[in-house]
Amino acid sequence: xxxxxxxxxxxxxxxxxxxxxxxxxxxxxxxxxxxxxxxxxxxxxxxxxxxxxxxxxxxxxxxxxxxxxxxxxxxxxxxxxxxxxxxxxxxxxxxxxxxxxxxxxxxxxxxxxxxxxxxxxxxxxxxxxxxxxxxxxxxxxxxxxxxxxxxxxxxxxxxxxxxxxxxxxxxxxxxxxxxxxxxxxxxxxxxxxxxxxxxxxxxxxxxxxxxxxxxxxxxxxxxxxxxxxxxxxxxxxxxxxxxxxxxxxxxxxxxxxxxxxxxxxxxxxxxxxxxxxxxxxxxxxxxxxxxxxxxxxxxxxxxxxxxxxxxxxxxxxxxxxxxxxxxxxxxxxxxxxxxxxxxxxxxxxxxxxxxxxxxxxxxxxxxxxxxxxxxxxxxxxxxxxxxxxxxxxxxxxxxxxxxxxxxxxxxxxxxxxxxxxxxxxxxxxxxxxxxxxxxxxxxxxxxxxxxxxxxxxxxxxxxxxxxxxxxxxxxxxxxxxxxxxxxxxxxxxxxxxxxxxxxxxxxx
Numbered sequence: 001x002x003x004x005x006x007x008x009x010x011x012x013x014x015x016x017x018x019x020x021x022x023x024x025x026x027x028x029x030x031x032x033x034x035x036x037x038x039x040x041x042x043x044x045x046x047x048x049x050x051x052x053x054x055x056x057x058x059x060x061x062x063x064x065x066x067x068x069x070x071x072x073x074x075x076x077x078x079x080x081x082x083x084x085x086x087x088x089x090x091x092x093x094x095x096x097x098x099x100x101x102x103x104x105x106x107x108x109x110x111x112x113x114x115x116x117x118x119x120x121x122x123x124x125x126x127x128x129x130x131x132x133x134x135x136x137x138x139x140x141x142x143x144x145x146x147x148x149x150x151x152x153x154x155x156x157x158x159x160x161x162x163x164x165x166x167x168x169x170x171x172x173x174x175x176x177x178x179x180x181x182x183x184x185x186x187x188x189x190x191x192x193x194x195x196x197x198x199x200x201x202x203x204x205x206x207x208x209x210x211x212x213x214x215x216x217x218x219x220x221x222x223x224x225x226x227x228x229x230x231x232x233x234x235x236x237x238x239x240x241x242x243x244x245x246x247x248x249x250x251x252x253x254x255x256x257x258x259x260x261x262x263x264x265x266x267x268x269x270x271x272x273x274x275x276x277x278x279x280x281x282x283x284x285x286x287x288x289x290x291x292x293x294x295x296x297x298x299x300x301x302x303x304x305x306x307x308x309x310x311x312x313x314x315x316x317x318x319x320x321x322x323x324x325x326x327x328x329x330x331x332x333x334x335x336x337x338x339x340x341x342x343x344x345x346x347x348x349x350x351x352x353x354x355x356x357x358x359x360x361x362x363x364x365x366x367x368x369x370x371x372x373x374x375x376x377x378x379x380x381x382x383x384x385x386x387x388x389x390x391x392x393x394x395x396x397x398x399x400x401x402x403x404x405x406x407x408x409x410x411x412x413x414x415x416x417x418x419x420x421x422x423x424x425x426x427x428x429x430x431x432x433x434x435x436x437x438x439x440x441x442x443x444x445x446x447x448x449x450x451x452x453x454x455x456x457x458x459x460x461x462x463x464x465x466x467x468x469x470x471x472x473x474x475x476x477x478x479x480x481x482x483x484x485x486x487x488x489x490x491x492x493x494x495x496x497x498x499x500x501x502x503x504x505x506x507x508x
Contacts, residue, residue: 044081083399102382104120105400106122165471172499176202181313181317189278190258210311212248213307214490256299263295324363370417482495
């Protein structure tokens, strides 16, 4: 009688129903789900709580946990209830290139609060529209025309390095590179400058808000209500509660204001004086459907485009500089090539000419490979069954691979963690005779590969050539742990207490 009375209580009934639902869900996921037969731990089949633990509590460790699961269960693993991860460099082309146009996993779009950007767009059809509008703006021809802007910003950087050399000050070169890439991409996107290259010690860069978005992105992904709730708070309160989100919201507001100013004609004078067309003015005046020109939509696009232009290239330059500075033989070989090709160290640099230098090209390749660009997995959804070895993966199953796994594959890149530009010289092959270029995946592959690959290449070639033709460095309280991948916040991160890559500037 007492039990009956308890069950008659509506709250208790709801609890019982919910418990039965959870029990049924566990049984379904373990025994009747389309992925029930795939290798992997039972807890991964049941829920995503382990992903929350490794991403949020352990601060970006799920990528490394997945690597451990592969060692235990083999090359294909069920890592969460509805997703498979594959660790097999030979299969990367199949997932990201040969499959053609595929959808992205919508669940992953909520990471940065810019879920209508081209990068986070799930459906292929909509992605084609958004990517199609941006492709011409980042074509090789367009970036060749942008070289004057890049040279101007690099010249400012070189002057700042001379200042540190003259004053015998420690140079935070990772911040200097982030300031450089930020100035270039903001000039191209909006024809404005934040003046970060001229700040003492490069104390502010766009890297900070983007890294904040990356770090907070794990929580946003697992608990999408958190950023929505926090966005309603006044900034003065938000800064105290969660400064990372405050940085992100401030950045988003700034992009929103720039886009509104363009729409309202308030930047007409600035744009008229610009030596080049800007990305967002062309998007606003272009042929995109009006729904794609809404301010919030373009704000999301700005966050993606600027972030890609700042962080990945800036970090690749940092990684290259660390390895070159810590390896005198490698640096000497690069310097010899640059001195032969550029007799006058102050001569204007040509991207097309620099690409012809084999050792510099090897340095660029290694910089991209060892900096990873994106350290987290990148799921795809296929409309048809996908076959991997003896497994036939059901349609619409999220299937992911990770750039880190390919770039660190010892079978492809012997001594994978070493910076070896010579591995790219000539027509390099892997031990099975495949072209090594097939495994150069730092910019992604296929229709969803990195939009800014041409801009990144131009900056990498021109900056490394300019800096190392003119200067030599000595590392200051910096070691490999300051560039080694320790946390996956989507963007790769070294140890959290790193002070960055710092150098003393020697006589060039």
